[in-house]
Amino acid sequence: MIFLTFNYTDTLESVYCIDPDNIKHIYGYVKNKNEELVIGHCNQKAISYALEKKKEAEVNFVDFAVSTFDRVSKYFNTTLKRTSNIIYENTEFFNSLSNVDEVIIIGHSLNKVDMPYFEKVLKSVRENAIWKAYYFEDTDEKPFEKVLDDLGIKNENRFVRKTQELYL
Structure with a gap:
């Protein structure tokens, strides 16, 4: 599994014991002292x-x-997050997704600011990859469906579920 995180922390590594080599911290990693964190907005x-x-x-x-x-x-x-530059600087990571046939989104709001990344992931993974998006609040279900629809992900290739269903 490959993980793309928008979080600067070591949650995936320390809580879920994910191998750091399988994680891409797109905005930088707080424990990497040689890397500058990308903090800010895209407004x-x-x-x-x-x-x-x-x-x-x-x-x-x-x-x-x-x-x-x-x-x-x-x-x-x-403090402007220059998204296109960040995507370009991570070309190698996105190219490594060419054999990915399942994308799972957990703990993300799917707001507009990160859509260019999801568009790049969509272009990078297999054409008929399955997308699973997990939301926390009931009010997020329809907006999540709309985002996946706006991305052009076919109904038969997407699942939108409550986060609690991950643990069943």
């Missing part, structure tokens, strides 16, 4: 908004707002 809109507000403040000569929005835009820019 380009926040940067654009701060820069827009900075320009408005400049036009209106509101110096404290110019300074504030300048700092906010710089903060958002330095």
